[in-house]
Amino acid sequence: xxRFPVHEVAPVTHSPLSIxxxxxxPVPLYFQVAQELERRIMSGEMPAGTRLENELVxxxxxxxxxxxxxxxxxYLVDRGMLVRKRGVGTQVIRPRVRRPVELSSLxxxxxxxxxxxxxxxxxxxxxxxxxxxxxxxELPPGTEVYVLERLRLAKDEPxxxxxxxxxxxxxxxxxxxxxxxxxxxxxRAAGVTLKMASQSIGARNATPTEAEALDEPPGAxxxxxxxxxxxxxxxxxEVGSHVYRASRYSFELTLTG
Amino acid sequence: xxRFPVHEVAPVTHSPLSIxxxxxxPVPLYFQVAQELERRIMSGEMPAGTRLENELVxxxxxxxxxxxxxxxxxYLVDRGMLVRKRGVGTQVIRPRVRRPVELSSLxxxxxxxxxxxxxxxxxxxxxxxxxxxxxxxELPPGTEVYVLERLRLAKDEPxxxxxxxxxxxxxxxxxxxxxxxxxxxxxRAAGVTLKMASQSIGARNATPTEAEALDEPPGAxxxxxxxxxxxxxxxxxEVGSHVYRASRYSFELTLTG
DNA sequence: GTCAATACTTTGTCTAGACATACTGATGTA
DNA sequence: TACATCAGTATGTCTAGACAAAGTATTGAC
Numbered sequence: 323x324x325r326f327p328v329h330e331v332a333p334v335t336h337s338p339l340s341i342x343x344x345x346x347x348p349v350p351l352y353f354q355v356a357q358e359l360e361r362r363i364m365s366g367e368m369p370a371g372t373r374l375e376n377e378l379v380x381x382x383x384x385x386x387x388x389x390x391x392x393x394x395x396x397y398l399v400d401r402g403m404l405v406r407k408r409g410v411g412t413q414v415i416r417p418r419v420r421r422p423v424e425l426s427s428l429x430x431x432x433x434x435x436x437x438x439x440x441x442x443x444x445x446x447x448x449x450x451x452x453x454x455x456x457x458x459x460e461l462p463p464g465t466e467v468y469v470l471e472r473l474r475l476a477k478d479e480p481x482x483x484x485x486x487x488x489x490x491x492x493x494x495x496x497x498x499x500x501x502x503x504x505x506x507x508x509x510r511a512a513g514v515t516l517k518m519a520s521q522s523i524g525a526r527n528a529t530p531t532e533a534e535a536l537d538e539p540p541g542a543x544x545x546x547x548x549x550x551x552x553x554x555x556x557x558x559x560e561v562g563s564h565v566y567r568a569s570r571y572s573f574e575l576t577l578t579g
Numbered sequence: 580x581x582r583f584p585v586h587e588v589a590p591v592t593h594s595p596l597s598i599x600x601x602x603x604x605p606v607p608l609y610f611q612v613a614q615e616l617e618r619r620i621m622s623g624e625m626p627a628g629t630r631l632e633n634e635l636v637x638x639x640x641x642x643x644x645x646x647x648x649x650x651x652x653x654y655l656v657d658r659g660m661l662v663r664k665r666g667v668g669t670q671v672i673r674p675r676v677r678r679p680v681e682l683s684s685l686x687x688x689x690x691x692x693x694x695x696x697x698x699x700x701x702x703x704x705x706x707x708x709x710x711x712x713x714x715x716x717e718l719p720p721g722t723e724v725y726v727l728e729r730l731r732l733a734k735d736e737p738x739x740x741x742x743x744x745x746x747x748x749x750x751x752x753x754x755x756x757x758x759x760x761x762x763x764x765x766x767r768a769a770g771v772t773l774k775m776a777s778q779s780i781g782a783r784n785a786t787p788t789e790a791e792a793l794d795e796p797p798g799a800x801x802x803x804x805x806x807x808x809x810x811x812x813x814x815x816x817e818v819g820s821h822v823y824r825a826s827r828y829s830f831e832l833t834l835t836g
Numbered sequence: 837g838t839c840a841a842t843a844c845t846t847t848g849t850c851t852a853g854a855c856a857t858a859c860t861g862a863t864g865t866a
Numbered sequence: 867t868a869c870a871t872c873a874g875t876a877t878g879t880c881t882a883g884a885c886a887a888a889g890t891a892t893t894g895a896c
Contacts, residue, residue: 409846519834664858
């Protein structure tokens with residue numbers, strides 16, 4: 323005979339979940355679902371531990387096929403917001419996923435948090451770079467490239483010294499534009515799709531010149547960052563060598579495994 | 580009338596691509612395909628620029644359905660080895676993808692490159708941590724946790740000072756085992772699935788104590804790393820606060836966008 | 837009461853095919 | 867010659883359903 327357990331308590335809540343889908347929208351259905359789920363997770367409507375209904379039920383309720391629904395869930399699993407376990411189910415793991423240091427520009431990062439970024443262009447020239455730089459750019463030694471040196475300030479305080487090398491013919495660099503916005507925005511505006519970057523983060527003490535430019539005492543610790551950026555066709559788009567004031571800056575990153 | 584162009588030159592080679600699939604293997608078909616493609620890209624058999632045949636043809640040649648083949652390609656696109664463009668095709672972008680600093684342990688990283696890692700356990704205790712650490716671990720203030728302090732050496736030279744906090748009841752920590760292998764391997768052996776980490780990388784000068792322990796001159800630059808690691812259920816598994824000798828260590832990471 | 841075998845639930849993998857959409861290149865017109 | 871139009875090609879999205887495998891809970895035997 324069927325009996326309800328006496329202490330019937332939902333172990334983990336799972337709301338029946340209904341989402342309004344717009345089938346005439348150019349936004350794919352799976353993405354509409356993913357975005358709505360992401361919103362609910364972020365807003366706390368679906369806190370960590372919330373269990374989703376199973377895929378069959380969910381797909382039918384939303385009027386979608388299971389593959390389409392799975393595509394939405396997969397998107398969120400990849401971003402570390404959901405976990406799936408075969409035979410068990412799918413549940414929310416963590417709302418507060420900061421997701422910084424992707425392929426973002428320092429300028430935009432600062433602007434986003436209200437740090438009022440400014441840029442002072444120290445040098446903009448076309449030169450033959452040192453051989454190691456040419457090698458990183460996968461160019462034959464002796465090829466001329468842009469050399470760009472900038473001082474980045476946030477709220478009128480020096481933050482970083484940045485040296486970049488860029489191949490010619492990719493984008494027309496202009497001192498005025500470089501002062502008004504970040505390098506990455508200029509690249510994107512020129513139709514370059516940033517795809518991948520390989521970077522190395524280290525530390526060392528400031529040289530006297532650096533210390534003065536950054537308004538730090540001699541020997542102050544600096545964070546160093548070397549970065550090679552590729553576009554979607556595999557070309558090297560930019561090679562950067564930056565130093566940051568450790569007293570005012572750190573790299574935040576989220577790793578998933 | 581049909582004419583061949585005079586200067587017929589294959590703009591990008593694409594081999595007919597045949598792969599032996601084992602349908603009785605427990606390894607999924609899409610993964611067999613993905614692995615084989617990855618191998619050919621890494622080995623240089625399919626250099627950057629190589630174009631794949633279109634999905635319909637490829638699926639038929641391999642005796643797979645298109646979704647299955649797409650799943651394989653998607654896997655490699657996510658890892659930054661292939662690019663797809665609608666109406667155009669799929670091609671290899673880059674063979675040499677170093678892919679470090681994922682959710683890897685320093686110990687295993689060093690061992691892999693032959694650096695002969697060793698660990699000296701300086702302290703292993705059960706204590707009430709400072710309130711900020713308790714907050715990071717999402718535990719009520721006053722809860723006891725493991726406190727672990729280690730010195731990591733590579734080829735008999737000091738490399739890093741590591742302090743970790745772990746909740747009790749997750750794994751039994753033993754000084755002998757901690758000396759012989761990395762913390763992450765112990766966690767995995769205890770059935771903990773590391774899922775996500777949020778970390779912050781900065782720099783500062785060494786304190787006198789740190790300088791001595793690490794065999795560095797006073798005021799030497801150090802890389803600092805603060806890390807909170809979560810498992811697949813969203814629990815905090817470990818909170819780490821490490822300092823590395825900047826003269827001997829840097830973080831390598833690959834970003835994709 | 838304990839432990840092994842069994843049933844059930846849920847995600848993982850795979851198939852076959854349809855229509856939509858973005859990009860390329862050829863065709864045709866002014 | 868230059869430009870707009872159109873056909874062709876390849877990936878993007880979506881559907882409907884099948885079987886496999888892993889994990890959980892229940893059942894049954896000793």
